[in-house]
Amino acid sequence: SSPDSDGCTPELEKAGLLNKTKIAEGGRKLRKNWSPSWVVLVGNSLVFFKDPKSQTPSSWKPGNSRPESSVDLRGAQLNWAKDLSSKKNVFKLRTVTGNEFLLQSEIDSMIREWYNTIKNVIDRLVR
C-alpha cells in the first residue's frame, strides 16, 4: 500500500523555486523585498522555505524542515499582477486575512503551472 494509505498526510501537490515578496500584512502595505523562496503546495496551504539549496522536489517531505511561513489558500484570491512590478511573470496571492504576496519566475511555463495549480486548489476549496 502507499505510504499515505490512511490519508492522514496531506498530499504534496507541487514544489519549486520562485521569487517571492510580501507586499501587505493584514491589509497594511509593506516595502518589497524580493528573495528566492522554496515554495511547496501541500493540502490547502502554500508553504515557504528559506533555504532552497538544501531542498529538491524529490527529497522534500512535509515535516522534515521548518517553514518560514505558510498561507491558507481557503478564500484566497489569485491574480496576474503586471502593474505591480517591473518584473515579468508576476502574480499576486491575497489571503482572507489580508496578507499579500507577489510570486515570480523568469520561466514562463513554470509561473503558468504554479498559477494554474494554485487556482485549482482555491477553486476546489470553495466547492
Ligand code: I3S
Ligand atoms: O514597487 P516598487 O517600489 O518599484 O518596488 C521595487 C523596490 O521595492 C526596490 O527596492 P527599493 O525599495 O530598495 O527601491 C526593489 O529592488 C525592486 O525589485 C522593486 O521593484 P520590482 O519592479 O522589481 O518589483
